[in-house]
Amino acid sequence: MARLRLKNVNKRWGSFVGVDNFDLDIADQEFLVLLGPSGCGKSTTMRMIAGLEDVTEGEILFDDTVVNDMDPKDRDISMVFQSYGLYPNLSVYENIRFPLRVRKIPKEKHDEMVMEAVRMTELEDYIHRRPAELSGGQRQRVALGRAIVRRPNIFLMDEPLSNLDAKLRVSTRAQIKNLQSKLKITTVYVTHDQIEAMTLADRVVVMNAGKIQQVGTPTDIYDNPANVFVASFIGSPAMNLVQGTLENGVFEAEGIRVEGLPLAVSGNVTLGFRAEDAEIVEGPAQISSPVYSIELLGEASMITWRLAGSLVSIKTHKEYRADIGAVVNAAVPASICHLFDTASGERIAHG
Amino acid sequence: MPHKTFLSFIWPSLVAMLLFIALPIVSVGFQSLYVEHEQVLVVGETCGPFGCTEEVSVDAAAMAALRAEQPAGQFNGLGTYTNASHLATDEIAEIFATSENFSEIRNRIMNLPFYKALIFTLSYTFIVTPLVIILGFIIAVAVNAVPAMLKGPVIFFSLIPMLVTPLVGSLVLFWMIDSRGIIGAALQSIFGDPSLSLKASPTLTWITLFVYGVWHSAPFAFVVFYAGLQTVPRDTMESAMVDGANRWERIRFVTIPYLMPLATFIALMQLMDNFRVFEPIIGFSAAASATSLSYLIYNDLRAAESPLFGSAAATSMLTIIGVIILLLPVLRQNWREFNRKT
Amino acid sequence: MSNPAETKPLPIKVITISVVLIWLFLAAFPFLWTMWGSFKVEGDFFSRANWFNAITGPVTERQHGSPFTLAGYEGAWIEQEFWKAVINTAIVTVFVVIISLTLGTLGGYALARSGFKYTFWLLMAALVFRAMPHVTLVSGYLLPFFQLNIWGYLPTTIIVLVAINQPFTLWMLHSFFLSIPKDLDEAAMVDGCTRFQAFRLAIIPVMWPGVITTGLFSFLLAYNDFTVTSMLLSQENQTMIPQINAFLGSTQEEGKVMYAVAAVVSAIIPLFVLILFFQRQIVSGLTAGAVKG
Numbered sequence: 001m002a003r004l005r006l007k008n009v010n011k012r013w014g015s016f017v018g019v020d021n022f023d024l025d026i027a028d029q030e031f032l033v034l035l036g037p038s039g040c041g042k043s044t045t046m047r048m049i050a051g052l053e054d055v056t057e058g059e060i061l062f063d064d065t066v067v068n069d070m071d072p073k074d075r076d077i078s079m080v081f082q083s084y085g086l087y088p089n090l091s092v093y094e095n096i097r098f099p100l101r102v103r104k105i106p107k108e109k110h111d112e113m114v115m116e117a118v119r120m121t122e123l124e125d126y127i128h129r130r131p132a133e134l135s136g137g138q139r140q141r142v143a144l145g146r147a148i149v150r151r152p153n154i155f156l157m158d159e160p161l162s163n164l165d166a167k168l169r170v171s172t173r174a175q176i177k178n179l180q181s182k183l184k185i186t187t188v189y190v191t192h193d194q195i196e197a198m199t200l201a202d203r204v205v206v207m208n209a210g211k212i213q214q215v216g217t218p219t220d221i222y223d224n225p226a227n228v229f230v231a232s233f234i235g236s237p238a239m240n241l242v243q244g245t246l247e248n249g250v251f252e253a254e255g256i257r258v259e260g261l262p263l264a265v266s267g268n269v270t271l272g273f274r275a276e277d278a279e280i281v282e283g284p285a286q287i288s289s290p291v292y293s294i295e296l297l298g299e300a301s302m303i304t305w306r307l308a309g310s311l312v313s314i315k316t317h318k319e320y321r322a323d324i325g326a327v328v329n330a331a332v333p334a335s336i337c338h339l340f341d342t343a344s345g346e347r348i349a350h351g
Numbered sequence: 352m353p354h355k356t357f358l359s360f361i362w363p364s365l366v367a368m369l370l371f372i373a374l375p376i377v378s379v380g381f382q383s384l385y386v387e388h389e390q391v392l393v394v395g396e397t398c399g400p401f402g403c404t405e406e407v408s409v410d411a412a413a414m415a416a417l418r419a420e421q422p423a424g425q426f427n428g429l430g431t432y433t434n435a436s437h438l439a440t441d442e443i444a445e446i447f448a449t450s451e452n453f454s455e456i457r458n459r460i461m462n463l464p465f466y467k468a469l470i471f472t473l474s475y476t477f478i479v480t481p482l483v484i485i486l487g488f489i490i491a492v493a494v495n496a497v498p499a500m501l502k503g504p505v506i507f508f509s510l511i512p513m514l515v516t517p518l519v520g521s522l523v524l525f526w527m528i529d530s531r532g533i534i535g536a537a538l539q540s541i542f543g544d545p546s547l548s549l550k551a552s553p554t555l556t557w558i559t560l561f562v563y564g565v566w567h568s569a570p571f572a573f574v575v576f577y578a579g580l581q582t583v584p585r586d587t588m589e590s591a592m593v594d595g596a597n598r599w600e601r602i603r604f605v606t607i608p609y610l611m612p613l614a615t616f617i618a619l620m621q622l623m624d625n626f627r628v629f630e631p632i633i634g635f636s637a638a639a640s641a642t643s644l645s646y647l648i649y650n651d652l653r654a655a656e657s658p659l660f661g662s663a664a665a666t667s668m669l670t671i672i673g674v675i676i677l678l679l680p681v682l683r684q685n686w687r688e689f690n691r692k693t
Numbered sequence: 694m695s696n697p698a699e700t701k702p703l704p705i706k707v708i709t710i711s712v713v714l715i716w717l718f719l720a721a722f723p724f725l726w727t728m729w730g731s732f733k734v735e736g737d738f739f740s741r742a743n744w745f746n747a748i749t750g751p752v753t754e755r756q757h758g759s760p761f762t763l764a765g766y767e768g769a770w771i772e773q774e775f776w777k778a779v780i781n782t783a784i785v786t787v788f789v790v791i792i793s794l795t796l797g798t799l800g801g802y803a804l805a806r807s808g809f810k811y812t813f814w815l816l817m818a819a820l821v822f823r824a825m826p827h828v829t830l831v832s833g834y835l836l837p838f839f840q841l842n843i844w845g846y847l848p849t850t851i852i853v854l855v856a857i858n859q860p861f862t863l864w865m866l867h868s869f870f871l872s873i874p875k876d877l878d879e880a881a882m883v884d885g886c887t888r889f890q891a892f893r894l895a896i897i898p899v900m901w902p903g904v905i906t907t908g909l910f911s912f913l914l915a916y917n918d919f920t921v922t923s924m925l926l927s928q929e930n931q932t933m934i935p936q937i938n939a940f941l942g943s944t945q946e947e948g949k950v951m952y953a954v955a956a957v958v959s960a961i962i963p964l965f966v967l968i969l970f971f972q973r974q975i976v977s978g979l980t981a982g983a984v985k986g
């Protein structure tokens with residue numbers, strides 16, 4: 001059990017900055033998810049925690065010990081890799097036993113510990129197989145079993161589900177969540193999939209280009225994105241964003257005009273709102289513009305406009321029909337709007 | 352991986368390479384500045400039944416003492432580089448000053464051992480390399496098109512000329528082109544000339560060596576191209592078919608561009624291998640008509656009484672410079688790519 | 694395969710088949726011819742009368758009572774003591790392969806798992822050393838080796854061959870280790886191994902395909918070497934290839950040339966066997982540089 005702290009951690013290769021001033025406190029037993037597009041430095045951060053990558057600058061602490069110069073084996077962690085990193089020459093049983101073997105845990109305890117992990121990952125029927133004879137989902141569970149066989153201080157998981165098909169991903173996700181809450185071990189989980197992040201996390205860290213963009217609970221991040229990047233990254237579909245000008249509480253851009261916004265702000269702003277918050281209306285409304293496309297999603301229809309160069313979409317009921325090019329109106333009341341500074345991308349507090 | 356771990360894994364390799372690659376190069380550079388000691392001569396008398404005769408002989412003891420004192424010989428600066436058996440600066444100047452026409456210049460330069468070897472080495476390198484690529488490509492395309500049961504045996508037999516060491520490979524051919532061997536005899540009867548011998552004329556010897564070079568290396572190009580052909584993207588090929596390209600156009604516009612990087616790779620390997628041509632000259636006993644830079648070094652080191660270390664070292668240095676010039680474009684390009692990456 | 698666009702018109706079929714058959718003949722015939730001829734006497738293999746004698750062997754029959762004779766082999770192996778050279782070659786190749794691979798796997802693994810800075814310099818060195826004629830290095834060895842009194846011995850030659858081969862070995866093994874996912878040894882390290890244990894427990898069990906391929910090329914280098922062995926070994930320690938060359942000097946006398954022929958065939962046979970068993974690995978090794986480089 002451990003609390004994990006990263007103090008202004010930096011990773012640079014030559015002049016290339018992989019992780020920029022990462023500063024975070026992770027509480028004991030917390031399930032923390034690092035979320036961001038590929039290449040943003042999530043794996044690098046996790047690998048620094050594991051000791052697989054040197055820290056260029058800053059400190060990493062497990063409880064109160066600085067671990068910067070500690071070898072991975074001495075950190076008492078376990079890790080699930082994206083491609084699992086199973087030992088192809090060993091059976092499932094031996095794969096799971098491996099950490100016990102190399103850590104010189106007394107032999108007589110091995111069987112009990114391995115079988116416990118095997119039970120938790122539901123691998124009872126496969127213990128004598130080699131990794132090559134397993135399906136993707138089973139291999140993933142072996143990697144998980146190997147990680148939990150010895151109760152480590154910290155669990156690290158780097159995109160453990162990304163090689164699974166969609167259906168397996170949902171069930172394994174649930175299994176991971178369940179295991180973590182049973183074992184009560186601090187977990188850092190890396191993913192680029194926001195649904196995984198939302199469903200698993202106690203707290204989410206959104207990263208981009210090596211920098212932390214926002215830290216918060218899933219709800220917090222969804223409801224109050226800290227900047228344009230988070231707004232456009234979280235949610236499916238992502239938040240609609242339109243650039244325009246705000247004057248005297250009125251936002252204006254080509255095809256859209258929203259009144260009743262805060263008077264304190266003015267100038268170039270980006271207006272954001274979520275597709276499910278707005279609705280199509282008959283009479284005059286905030287959006288009034290020719291339709292760019294209409295897509296049938298099955299449970300709903302999606303109407304898209306092109307406003308000031310950005311595509312803006314709204315969901316409506318599935319029977320809705322409109323011709324492309326016809327003018328359609330939609331209500332976007334000020335209450336559902338988020339404002340961002342166009343120049344910096346930062347959220348403008350309002351309301 | 353921290354530097355310390357890295358070093359703990361790689362030091363044995365590193366030490367081996369430093370001691371036996373880097374150091375010898377330094378040693379070669381050093382030796383090239385020295386020449387063998389002049390012989391210490393003594394005049395002695397040998398007396399026989401018919402009186403005494405004066406005889407000049409080498410004082411072995413004095414020589415041994417000198418060698419022990421200065422094993423590398425005596426310092427000669429760049430003298431070895433410029434002497435007649437290397438760059439021959441004086442001779443070249445003289446040739447240009449006194450020759451009437453181009454062909455005389457050429458003939459006289461061809462009599463200087465270093466230039467003779469250099470010209471053969473370069474001709475060999477730049478004639479054999481393109482032929483290897485072309486022949487290898489043709490074989491690869493043909494083999495790719497024949498029934499599968501033929502492919503295995505073809506690859507098996509193709510590997511032999513390449514993997515058999517050049518000395519042995521060239522001996523095998525040498526015995527066949529002997530005027531009493533099957534190819535030699537066949538050529539004589541084809542041209543109706545019972546005195547025809549591939550070994551007699553320098554031109555024919557050169558051609559024989561080139562043919563050997565192509566025969567030895569074409570399999571390499573073939574194997575690489577053949578492996579490349581297996582990975583030509585099917586989609587591109589099929590879209591070319593759909594677009595109406597005929598067989599030739601598909602080769603011209605899909606296959607060849609796709610194999611181009613492989614051709615560059617083969618060319619690079621072949622330039623390097625052919626530049627050090629040496630064993631075929633021994634195998635074909637061709638030294639009288641064709642020598643290469645490597646052969647010159649070998650010959651100096653094999654010199655009957657005492658090896659000509661200085662001379663061999665100077666030729667070695669010149670060869671190393673030649674290799675670097677040859678590789679310069681490749682090294683430069685790699686350097687640029689490396690800088691772009693970092 | 695029954696795709697209509699892929700069925701070829703007859704002339705093209707004929708041309709491709711003939712190209713392949715001609716090449717097959719060019720590649721294989723010289724060796725088969727020499728092997729066959731090695732069981733004849735000189736009067737047949739180098740027949741003044743009729744080349745067909747090399748096939749039927751009338752002179753051989755006259756001299757030995759049968760169209761085949763082992764005279765050449767006896768002369769080479771026993772009279773000229775070629776068997777000593779064979780033993781020396783065996784010693785040299787076995788040790789070169791073992792030492793090259795031991796050093797090469799350690800170094801290649803380290804290169805594959807470190808940043809690409811070293812790798813670049815290794816590539817450059819491998820390229821330059823591959824291009825450099827070995828005889829230029831040999832001219833650097835001789836004098837120091839004479840001085841140190843280590844000239845002429847098998848161990849010296851073995852170490853030199855290992856070193857000369859090292860850049861290439863490192864390069865091949867390094868590309869091979871790159872194809873083993875980093876996750877594997879990192880998982881081992883997280884599971885509690887040191888870097889060296891991770892190499893031993895997680896990497897060594899899965900590295901054999903690449904090691905075998907590289908080993909084949911180390912074997913070929915040592916087995917085929919002429920330059921280094923001919924210059925660095927004393928007469929009694931000679932290996933096969935320089936020994937064959939030495940035969941040539943003494944083959945002016947009638948009959949002796951067949952000793953050289955027999956020795957050449959003896960040197961080729963192991964390669965036949967090698968190719969027979971390892972054709973796939975050799976091909977993949979030859980193309981490795983092209984595909985990955």
Ligand SMILES: Nc1ncnc2c1ncn2[C@@H]1O[C@H](COP(=O)(O)OP(=O)(O)O)[C@@H](O)[C@H]1O
Nearest residue numbers: 013016018037038039040041042043044045808
């Ligand atoms: N060894 C390395 N040398 C240089 N750049 C690297 C290295 N490893 C990763 N990077 C770069 O660092 C960035 C972050 O990588 P990573 O942490 O793996 O991203 P991700 O968020 O997808 O896991 C990427 O742009 C990657 O190219």
Ligand SMILES: [Mg+2]
Nearest residue numbers: 039042043044
């Ligand atoms: Mg990653």
